[in-house]
Amino acid sequence: MEELDLILKEGQIVTASDIYTADLAISDGKIRLIGSHLDCTAKKIVNAKGKYVLPGGIDVHTHLDMPFGGTVASDNFETGTIAAACGGTTTIVDFAIQPQGATLAETAAQWQEKAAGKAAIDYAFHIAITDMNDAIMKEMPQAIQSGYSSFKLFMTYDGFRVTDDTLLKALKIAKEQGGLVCVHAENYYIIDYLVKQFKAENKNEPIYHALSRPNLAEAEAVNRAITMAKLAGAPLYIVHLSCRESLEELKRARALGLPVMAETCPQYLLLDEDKYREPDFAGAKYVMSPPLRHKESLEPLWKGLKNGDLQAVATDHCPFFFQGQKEMGRGFFGQIPNGAPGVETRMMLLFGIGVSGKKISLQKMVEITATNPAKIFGMYPRKGTIAVGSDADLVLFDPARSLTIIKSILHEHVDYTPYEGFNIQGYPVMTIAGGKIVAENGTFTGKAGTGNFIKRSAPVLI
Ligand SMILES: [Zn+2]
Known part of the structure; x- marks a missing residue:
């Protein structure tokens, strides 16, 4: 088996229809495996216990x-x-x-x-x-x-x-x-x-x-x-x-x-x-x-x-x-x-x-x-869900983290946020895009220029 890039251990996987605890393995920018107690190794292992893993x-x-x-x-x-x-x-x-x-x-x-x-x-x-x-x-x-x-x-x-x-x-x-x-x-x-x-x-x-x-x-x-x-x-x-x-x-x-x-x-x-x-x-x-x-x-x-x-x-x-x-x-x-x-x-x-x-x-x-x-907008199921074969685009939320939103913690290139002073319970502690950790605890860890243009197909009507 190819070497895996990243494994998220024991997160609460959330989709539009489900919540369940599982390990999730990623390689080459895609979700490769989802299951309990995956018996494999990867370049990086993240303990996702207590976190929600969302698309x-x-x-x-x-x-x-x-x-x-x-x-x-x-x-x-x-x-x-x-x-x-x-x-x-x-x-x-x-x-x-x-x-x-x-x-x-x-x-x-x-x-x-x-x-x-x-x-x-x-x-x-x-x-x-x-x-x-x-x-x-x-x-x-x-x-x-x-x-x-x-x-x-x-x-x-x-x-x-x-x-x-x-x-x-x-x-x-x-x-x-x-x-x-x-x-x-x-x-x-x-x-x-x-x-x-x-x-x-x-x-x-x-x-x-x-x-x-x-x-x-x-x-x-x-x-x-x-x-x-x-x-x-x-x-x-x-x-x-x-x-x-x-x-x-x-x-x-x-x-x-x-x-x-x-x-x-x-x-x-x-x-x-x-x-x-x-x-x-x-x-x-x-x-x-x-x-x-x-x-x-x-x-x-x-x-x-x-x-x-x-x-x-x-x-x-x-x-x-x-x-x-x-x-x-x-x-x-x-x-x-x-x-x-x-x-x-x-x-x-x-x-x-x-x-x-x-x-x-x-x-x-x-x-x-x-x-x-x-x-x-014609990107499903490549994007928008957590499934084997989908792009490894994920966000981990820590429900225990609370925070007051202030402009100085944000990266938007502008001098205010309309949400100054809003108190939130739960915070996105890690973002994974294309299989790479691009943000952690409010700090950008990715690289500009690595995003790809997505060609979209016909709409699925909801
Ligand atoms: Zn507009």
Whole structure:
């Protein structure tokens, strides 16, 4: 038998369906053996007794090195993936955003270049189509063939939002070719009207960012996207669903048996719109779209995860420094770069608050952070589970470790965390990516540039 690289002894193996005690042996980046008291040797043996061994986190919504509103998201593929690794995430799916006039192939090539030699964990790309036309639609099948099996369309934002007929056409192509359309669902006209109104009334503070993007603006667009998907007979994935009104739309569609899926994010589960009222412009730290919502949306979203109405939790990690970047919007909320960090804290918050606080089970955590994302985005069972032959992407949680999250312990290249002061029970003490220990106790031990591009297949509908 080939020599094994690593054995984890007596951990509690957790999948979306099981928890059991076993040894787990790894070689050449793959899980080779799982069993009790494995009688074999390896270059390294880790005592995992008392630890939970989960599939490494898959974050299907990140924005690394992304231009936005005259600045650029502050994490690049090196710093962002190191932060992800330290937080227990072993694969990201970032958005390759189409520059105006570029082909999809050119878009993919541009983002491949940003990641090459930098990513510390595996990565894939959705293609965010911002300049849709007939030629781009013709190019979609080729993009799917090349491993970019999901596309994102924006229903809002000047410059790159798509009209309903375009969305309908894209859904049809995706359906025929085995791809998946993801939408950023917010009603453009409601937001445009309210932003202009607040501006005219000289209401410029961060809270007006939230007030200009009401729950109904999202719920209406969610409903409209679902209608288009139903007409096209196509699957649909809604990114960053943030409020209970949208969740109701999603539940209604799923009750009809429609293949509509959605993610929410930690910020919509744990933070609320009162954050925008923090003094000294600190509310700008939470300016993102959709915005943080009223407290009354938080519990319904947790329940939606628990009940399987919501399929995934991703981060929409899109950091901007408070100093120098967020501050660009001091005079007017519309000029605050949209986005906040989160790639490093997702897993520890879901474990440390979600599981430890009995909001979700441990198996549910695996399902929404790894298994479902891998299935929906065509990476299963290579990723998203713990099975012989799967990639050795794992995270070990110590349920006994408690911690207060503060910016200084995190690796995200930004000057704050939205989760400052959050107390968590349970901590990701080791991350293994591609069979290598890439993080231990919050310290990066891997190597930038060792992550691989993952070609993705057709979605598995959940
Ligand atoms: Zn996003």
